[in-house]
Amino acid sequence: MDTPTSLSESPFAYPLSLCLFSTLATYIASVLTSNVSQVDRLWTFLPTIYTAYFALTPLWPKTPTTIGGIWIPIVPFVPANLEAQLPRDAAGSITFSHRALLLLTLITLWMCRLSYNTFRRGLFSLADEDYRWAVLRRQFDERFGPSGGKVVFQIVNLTFIAATQNVLLMALGWPAYLAVTQSKMDGNKFINTDYPLATWALGILFIEFTSDNQQFVYQTYKHTFLARVKENPESEAHAYALRTASAVAWPFASPIDYLKLSPADARRGFVTSGLWGFSRHPNFACEQTFWWLMCAVPVYAGSLGTVKAAIIGTPDNKAFSWDGITTAVAGFIEWLFNVIRASSPSHEHTFASSADRLVHFMPAIALSILFVSSTAYTEAISSSKYPVSYTAYQKRVAMFGSVPLLGLFPMLLPVMTFFGWRRSLEIVDEPVKVLLEYSSMKGLWWRFTTNDVEKKRVEGLVWGDPVAPEMKDVNGQ
Known part of the structure; x- marks a missing residue:
């Protein structure tokens, strides 16, 4: 690949120019509107x-679009330095990458989930502006x-809110x-x-959507109850x-079957049931895991050498078999250990060294660093x-926990179909709760280091009907 002599010749000419344009546009819009959440509205699409x-490189022109001799940097094109790296068909024409199209499909589904949740909120x-920015403004004014x-605040707006997030x-x-x-x-x-990675990612999206919906249902219940109870009996407001x-x-x-919401939950002020009983931020945990999986798709391509053949058979044996499933599961477990050990994948065209994969x-x-830091700030508020x-909730429940493991459930669909959906859910309900509890370091630490008196006190605050100073404020009394 030739060394680019200008931005327009770089393989990343379009992404870089779009990023620069988006950074400037969102910053200028934030200044004009006094609302710094402009980039948040682009987060679902960019x-x-x-x-x-x-993923769609065969559709783009090979030269930059110009108007009056001026390059329009936000219109996509394929520079020669990128074209030289693209897959080609037998006729030598640029063709679509199957793996890139798979990523595009998954990320489009991710976009639909996030856009729907953003829209209905x-x-x-x-x-609308993220409430945390108002808090940060006040803190800066005080300091x-x-x-x-x-x-x-404007320095933070330009360097972090606009620039860093767009980058x-x-x-x-990159995946x-x-x-x-x-x-x-x-x-x-x-x-x-x-x-397996794509299947896990699909499961992650479902779990993330469920956690978003549980939060939305709780907030709907809380605000409705607290508004209604001011002029009506508690039982009527609850119903x-x-x-x-x-x-x-x-x-x-x-809110009845899964979250089991009660007036105590509304008075508490935040949701602690459903997935939120195992993670303080199950949606954030799933979001991070999804993008780790997106990066893993190209990085670990080929390290699970026998699973496809085990499931669908070799050319000489096309039949589906339970032996194949057993082999596939064993291969998947082996692959997970390979990932943990950062051992070299077996496929010759993947990135061989641990340092390469880390890059x-x-x-x-970077996304995880952002989530950890922003979540810590959110929790301080x-x-x-x-x-x-x-504080009791933080002591009892992990910040992120192991909720993303639930995203593996699509791999159990053959078994669930065999036993029936309702029966399968009944069978796995308690084991799943135990798994989520004991696969979390927070859960293990709590279980084995906390005395019974403290457990009762903390869990009463988290899942009971606590009598705490802030409860009166939340209830408006």
């Missing part, structure tokens, strides 16, 4: 756009004074670039690791709030609002 650029409204606080969103297109360039080397075929919340509940988020996981690493009950 990773898909960057992924689509690489009203966050696409141009007037640096009104004038100094505004200056410091991170661009980086989430698609790896998949496209990898396809030229591996014959543009699906590799065996593509199947009305349950009906209202049930109307917006998707499967596995019923290619940088988008996921929650702890100040609910100093007793939220």
Whole structure:
């Protein structure tokens, strides 16, 4: 590949120019509107756009689009330095990368989930701003004074809110670039690791959607109950709030059957049931895991050498068999150990060294750093609002936990179909709860280091009807 002599010749010409344009546009819009959540409204779309650029390279022109001799940097094109790395068909024409299209499909589903959740929470409204920025403004004003606080906040706005987040969103297109360039080397075929990783990612999206919906159902119940109970008996307010919340509940988020909401939950102020009983932020845990899996698809391609053949048979043996499933599960477990040990994948065209793989996981690493830091800040706000009950929640439940393991459930679909869905859910209900509890370091530490008196006190605050100072404020009394 020739060394680019200008931005327009770089393989990343379009992503970089779009990132720069988006950074400037969101920053200018935030200044004009005094609302710094402009980039939040693009968060649902930009990773898909960057992924689509690489996955759909055969559709783009080979030269930059110009108007009056001026390059229009946000219009996609395929520079020569990228074209040289793309897969080709037998006729020598650029063709689609199957693995990149797989990533595009998964990330498009991710976009639909996030866009739906953002829309129904009203966050696409141009007037809406993340509540944390108002808190940060106030903290800066208190520390640096009104004038100094505004200056410091605008520095944060430009460098982090606009620039850093846009760069991170661009980086989430990196797995698609790896998949496209990898396809030229591996014959543009699906590799065996593509199947379990994609299946897990689909499961992760379902679990994340469920956690989002459980949160939305809880908030609907809480606000309805607290508004209704001011002028009505508690039992009537509770029944009305349950009906209202049930109307917006998707499967596995019923306020009656799954969340089991009560007036105590509304008075507490935050949800602690359902998936939120095993993770303080199950949606954030799933979000991070999803992007780790997106990075893993091209990085670990080929390290599960026998699973595809085990499941669907070899050319001489096309029949599906339970022996094949057993072999596949064993192979999948072996692959997981390979990932943990960072051993070299067996496929010759994947990235061989641990250092190489670490570099290619940088988008996921950066995203996790962002989530850990922003979640810590969010929890500091929650702890100040609910100093007793939220502190107990932090002590009892992990920040992220092992909820993403539930995303593996699609691999059990053959078994669940055999036993029946309802019966299967009944069978796995308690084992899954035990798994989530004991696969979390927080759960293990709590179980074996906390005395019974403290357990009763903390769990009463988390899942009971605690009498705490903030409860009166939440209930408006």
